[in-house]
Amino acid sequence: MIYKKDANFPYPVLSNSSTSYPLAEFTIDLSLNENVDTYRFSFTMNLTSTFIKNLLSAGKAELILVVQSRDNKFFKINSTDSYIEIPKTRISLTNRTTIQMYIQTTEEVSFTDNNEMDEFYSQFKQDIVVPKHGVLAMSDIVLFEGVKNESLDLFEKKLDPDLSSDIKIELGPETIIIHYKSTDLQFNGLQRNTTLNNSYVYIGLRTALQQFIYRYGEGEEYVELSEVEPENALDTKLYVLMGKKMIRELNIHNVDEVIYAISDRIIEKFASAVKGLVS
Amino acid sequence: MTKQMQFTKISNIEECNFHPVLQDFYSMGISGITGENIQNSLDGKNRALNEPVIVKIIFGTMGKQDIPAIDEIEAHVNSLVGQSEYTSEQIEHMKKALQNDEIKYISFEDENTKGLAGAKNGQSNNSVDTFGIYAYSKGFHAVESDQQYESARGGSHGIGKIASNSASDLNLMFFANCDKFGNQHIGGTIQLVEHRSGDHCYRATGYFTDVEHLENGMTRYIPFENSYDGVFNKNTVGLKIVIPFFRDEFADETQIIKSICDRFALALLENNLVVYVNGKEISKNTIEKFINDPQYYPQETGQMKKEFTPLYVQTYLQQEPIDITVSNSHQDYEFKLYFTYNEEITKGRMAIFRTVGMKIEDFKVHGYATKPFNAVLIGGVEEDKYLKSLEDPSHTTIMNSKIKDPSLKKRADKFIRNLQQKLREIIDEHMNANNPVDGAIDTSDILYTIESEFMKQLEKAMGTVRIKSGKKVTQTKITGGTKKKGSDKQTGEGNDDEGGKTGVGKGGRKGTEARGQGIGGVGGTGKQGDSLKRKKQKEKATNEDSESKEVYSVKSNLVQRLILGKKELLNFHFDNQEAVKDARNCNISFAIVDGMGEEYSFDLSKNYSEILDQRTKKAYSIQRSKLKDVEVINGKIQLEMALQNNYNRALKFVYYVEV
Numbered sequence: 001m002i003y004k005k006d007a008n009f010p011y012p013v014l015s016n017s018s019t020s021y022p023l024a025e026f027t028i029d030l031s032l033n034e035n036v037d038t039y040r041f042s043f044t045m046n047l048t049s050t051f052i053k054n055l056l057s058a059g060k061a062e063l064i065l066v067v068q069s070r071d072n073k074f075f076k077i078n079s080t081d082s083y084i085e086i087p088k089t090r091i092s093l094t095n096r097t098t099i100q101m102y103i104q105t106t107e108e109v110s111f112t113d114n115n116e117m118d119e120f121y122s123q124f125k126q127d128i129v130v131p132k133h134g135v136l137a138m139s140d141i142v143l144f145e146g147v148k149n150e151s152l153d154l155f156e157k158k159l160d161p162d163l164s165s166d167i168k169i170e171l172g173p174e175t176i177i178i179h180y181k182s183t184d185l186q187f188n189g190l191q192r193n194t195t196l197n198n199s200y201v202y203i204g205l206r207t208a209l210q211q212f213i214y215r216y217g218e219g220e221e222y223v224e225l226s227e228v229e230p231e232n233a234l235d236t237k238l239y240v241l242m243g244k245k246m247i248r249e250l251n252i253h254n255v256d257e258v259i260y261a262i263s264d265r266i267i268e269k270f271a272s273a274v275k276g277l278v279s
Numbered sequence: 280m281t282k283q284m285q286f287t288k289i290s291n292i293e294e295c296n297f298h299p300v301l302q303d304f305y306s307m308g309i310s311g312i313t314g315e316n317i318q319n320s321l322d323g324k325n326r327a328l329n330e331p332v333i334v335k336i337i338f339g340t341m342g343k344q345d346i347p348a349i350d351e352i353e354a355h356v357n358s359l360v361g362q363s364e365y366t367s368e369q370i371e372h373m374k375k376a377l378q379n380d381e382i383k384y385i386s387f388e389d390e391n392t393k394g395l396a397g398a399k400n401g402q403s404n405n406s407v408d409t410f411g412i413y414a415y416s417k418g419f420h421a422v423e424s425d426q427q428y429e430s431a432r433g434g435s436h437g438i439g440k441i442a443s444n445s446a447s448d449l450n451l452m453f454f455a456n457c458d459k460f461g462n463q464h465i466g467g468t469i470q471l472v473e474h475r476s477g478d479h480c481y482r483a484t485g486y487f488t489d490v491e492h493l494e495n496g497m498t499r500y501i502p503f504e505n506s507y508d509g510v511f512n513k514n515t516v517g518l519k520i521v522i523p524f525f526r527d528e529f530a531d532e533t534q535i536i537k538s539i540c541d542r543f544a545l546a547l548l549e550n551n552l553v554v555y556v557n558g559k560e561i562s563k564n565t566i567e568k569f570i571n572d573p574q575y576y577p578q579e580t581g582q583m584k585k586e587f588t589p590l591y592v593q594t595y596l597q598q599e600p601i602d603i604t605v606s607n608s609h610q611d612y613e614f615k616l617y618f619t620y621n622e623e624i625t626k627g628r629m630a631i632f633r634t635v636g637m638k639i640e641d642f643k644v645h646g647y648a649t650k651p652f653n654a655v656l657i658g659g660v661e662e663d664k665y666l667k668s669l670e671d672p673s674h675t676t677i678m679n680s681k682i683k684d685p686s687l688k689k690r691a692d693k694f695i696r697n698l699q700q701k702l703r704e705i706i707d708e709h710m711n712a713n714n715p716v717d718g719a720i721d722t723s724d725i726l727y728t729i730e731s732e733f734m735k736q737l738e739k740a741m742g743t744v745r746i747k748s749g750k751k752v753t754q755t756k757i758t759g760g761t762k763k764k765g766s767d768k769q770t771g772e773g774n775d776d777e778g779g780k781t782g783v784g785k786g787g788r789k790g791t792e793a794r795g796q797g798i799g800g801v802g803g804t805g806k807q808g809d810s811l812k813r814k815k816q817k818e819k820a821t822n823e824d825s826e827s828k829e830v831y832s833v834k835s836n837l838v839q840r841l842i843l844g845k846k847e848l849l850n851f852h853f854d855n856q857e858a859v860k861d862a863r864n865c866n867i868s869f870a871i872v873d874g875m876g877e878e879y880s881f882d883l884s885k886n887y888s889e890i891l892d893q894r895t896k897k898a899y900s901i902q903r904s905k906l907k908d909v910e911v912i913n914g915k916i917q918l919e920m921a922l923q924n925n926y927n928r929a930l931k932f933v934y935y936v937e938v
Contacts, residue, residue, distance in 0.1 A: 006836075006933060007931035008835050010931075011842065018835045027735075031731065072875070121841060143733065144732075147729040150728050156717075157719075159716035159717055183711065188710050188711065188716075189710040190649070193714065198725065201722055201726075263725045266725045
């Protein structure tokens, strides 16, 4: 239902290509966050038609987000929400994906009180009735231009033959440092040895997040991320990462779920690297 | 008639099996025989010439009757009796092979070699008379008088020549020789089992040779002079091996070429050897062509798990050799090692080559078989000699546990251990250099944030856009202030390309359908369609009355459309549109459009019962999807249409105007 073309409806529709509403506008701005399972589209909507805004608040109209890749997917949005979360399994984002929002009626709507239309339509406004599920307004179209991955320098490694354990996790001011007693433990020379170190990375993340709870939980077993002011560079990196991955709360019971959400399949990739060595 | 195929008479049959080495070579397939014969040719290099040894391999077909002594061969083979299930099966196979009149053969002919010497002396049992040794002995390795050269030579076990027999359905092979004096002789052998033919029992091996009867009742084999033509002829110095009844399962040209590249890569690269397989040249100039051809070798480093030749060649050509010393605790051996470290490599192997350029082994380093390296090891004369002492009979490994002498065995084990240790050190060194033990850990594949980008698609298109101009189909923007979707590159935000194209592709296709049903000359959204589409448009146009008209798509800002009860009002405002405003009349086409931008034809006559001009009340005739000769007054069209009962009020339209 993305109206890329100038379709002529049998009644006035607010859109950027039509002059039916000479002064009103309907545009959207989008941003995207994601974690391992979910996309979150946050939007700001600029709708200047009072008539249509009133219909929305009265529940006589609703907002729909359309995501078009190969086919169209429709998502209803509560008029008070500023974002919508969509499971990654439901849509595929490519750099051909286009996104549009439109407003449709939830019941038959009379235009008698619509004073924003052009002269031609205004003369008939008592007689204009838009049927249930009729489109009232279409936003401009936003084209998804792809994503850039920004890596975080979260980890360092150090070889320390004098270590009194095989490995040791140290939380530095900027990084999580994994100390190894021997190079064998780093899997050097094995295929995908970096991925084989994911097991240590997991332990390192867990250690850092536990300290995060301890440091910002103020004696409690949980942290509301919105209330955190990170004190050093490492915590800032974790804070930004969790924020971007839409984590709201970190507590001693959800550390593994948080690691799963903020990372891209650490354990799955580790397992596949091990399987690769066996085959 | 004198016999040409000599089987020694014996008093009774003792051994009922085929020679065991036949089976060994058979199981190595075509690679085994190719390797053996080329190795023999390299060993026979004429060192007085500074030319590479040339080996020509040909396989083809020949008449059975052209094979020397075929009648005698048939008689012997047909007299064979199998004493076990296995030999019976082989014998049946031999008899069956004899039933064909047209048979396959393969030949290996070498040049720039010395050929065999001393043919005239026949069976002399003198190591200088290589012809006699080659022709009449098994397990006798003719030792070169030049010690240094002997060390470098490939063969040493003296049984390699039986490899050729194994490639024949009859275990039959011939060899034609031309020595440096131009003497041409021919010999051959057949490997059967001990058998009874007529009144006599015979040994398993038959020799194609003449016999000289000596005074003391003894006999001596003397080769025939070669008077054969064609396949069996050899008139340049060197040896030619002909194997008739060439086994079907061996006749694989790709496999032959691969086995040459695998085994002799360095001999080829060093220009010691040039091989022609059915005319295809394999040499230092062409080896890379085969190695880089996916028909022959896997091309992805990660996929090289059994065949490593492409890696060896790369390693040898690209790396600077390093000197390594390996001791067997009795003597030090000096090798050159070419070494590549590459983490894409999944199986780490080191090719051990003789100085002659023949690979002995894909050497595995214990515990390091899956380390990401590739290496090539070559020694000198002393090293060749030592390696040769370690090899197994088929020259494919130095891990030979069959050395009998306990002290030599101990040294051999020590040598292998030291070689392995040396390599482990080098591999570790490279691994450590490539995997710093300290520093940042790259977690960019698992820990990252994303920055997404969105672009606004400009949708401010207005006015009319010409999509067809008479016979000449063009698209241009015709009104100063109007803009068409897709043309907004001029606005500096040409971000609409992608979406626009998608829309056009789909719209255009449906548009074609629509035209087929009568919307003459309309199609697409007016954006650059492909030329094919335009052609169709043009062809179509010539069949319609719109031939001389220009067609424009009408943007929605020029249209007012409203359904009120049983009627629909439709206004077009062309008063600012240069192309239309002064026209007195025009045609209007209707097309239904869906949410994806696809257009469908629309039949006016089935949906409207009456179409009037709102101002003049003049009625237009309703035909299919186009309204003709619509009056334009002051640049405006104002229509009032009476709806039929079946009219779908939810439909959305796009319009085209023809002027």
